[in-house]
Amino acid sequence: xxxxxxxxxxxxxxxxxxYKFFEIQLNSYMxxxxxxxxxxxxxxxDKLYHLYEKNNGLDFLxxxxxxxxxxxxxxxxQFNYINSFDVFEDFKKEIDHSKGIAFSTRLPIYDFLxxxxxxxxxxGSIKIKSEYGDMRAFKVDGVSICYQYDSGNEKLxxxxxxxxxxxxYEGVDLPVYALTADGQKSYYKISWKxxxxxxxxxxxxxxxxxxxxxxxxxxxxxxxxxxxxxLPDEYVDFLNExx
Numbered sequence: 001x002x003x004x005x006x007x008x009x010x011x012x013x014x015x016x017x018x019y020k021f022f023e024i025q026l027n028s029y030m031x032x033x034x035x036x037x038x039x040x041x042x043x044x045x046d047k048l049y050h051l052y053e054k055n056n057g058l059d060f061l062x063x064x065x066x067x068x069x070x071x072x073x074x075x076x077x078q079f080n081y082i083n084s085f086d087v088f089e090d091f092k093k094e095i096d097h098s099k100g101i102a103f104s105t106r107l108p109i110y111d112f113l114x115x116x117x118x119x120x121x122x123x124g125s126i127k128i129k130s131e132y133g134d135m136r137a138f139k140v141d142g143v144s145i146c147y148q149y150d151s152g153n154e155k156l157x158x159x160x161x162x163x164x165x166x167x168x169y170e171g172v173d174l175p176v177y178a179l180t181a182d183g184q185k186s187y188y189k190i191s192w193k194x195x196x197x198x199x200x201x202x203x204x205x206x207x208x209x210x211x212x213x214x215x216x217x218x219x220x221x222x223x224x225x226x227x228x229x230x231l232p233d234e235y236v237d238f239l240n241e242x243x
Contacts, residue, residue, distance in 0.1 A: 002069045004087050004112040005030070010058035022048060022058065024079075032070055032077040048082055061085070067107055087112070095146065100132030102147035102195040102227040109146075110139040123159070125149065143192035147227050153239035156197075156229050160239055164231070165190050165197055167238055169224070177201040183217065188224065196226040 005026035067084040125136035134149040169188035183202030198221040
């Protein structure tokens with residue numbers, strides 16, 4: 001599972017066979033290693049290696065909070081790649097880009113804030129510093145999301161999205177996606193990755209020829225109602241009746 005760690009030391013070592021490896025100390029107690037890339041393709045695409053070359057070492061990592069997945073092997077803790085070399089900077093960029101609009105993040109930010117004992121609100125969310133109002137972090141179905149807190153009934157929010165979905169979207173009989181006319185029927189679902197109620201359409205192309213080049217069979221999500229969107233009067237009336 002991907003987690004966030006503070007880099008407390010970083011260096012380059014060498015195996016008994018002469019292979020170089022990166023060695024990073026995390027949270028002052030865990031050592032994790034990764035072999036230097038050997039193939040040309042890996043050399044071109046390994047971001048850690050490029051940053052190591054650019055900075056003439058790994059000192060640039062020390063003190064940074066990074067996000068990566070650690071695995072255990074007979075050689076100890078290992079990692080394949082680093083997903084974020086500066087979690088706080090990357091997360092700030094996501095917040096600034098969103099300008100207060102709800103979004104999901106690939107960073108395990110909620111788990112990290114929870115691990116450092118940040119206060120958890122009654123609804124399970126954690127407040128985050130932002131210039132865009134009362135922004136919160138939350139984790140639903142394994143997805144970390146960020147949004148402006150709203151306890152009212154006029155907009156779609158964390159508290160009412162399930163009620164709205166069950167009342168107006170769940171089980172609605174939709175046709176097969178019209179442009180292809182093949183595949184399975186469309187349907188609605190809550191997508192936490194999109195922080196929205198989405199319509200799922202099965203896009204299918206079958207050529208019925210000897211070659212399947214160009215054929216596809218995929219599901220495409222289209223946002224119908226996103227957290228933060230204003231609700232139609234009918235939806236607001238329904239929520240007020242439930243209050």
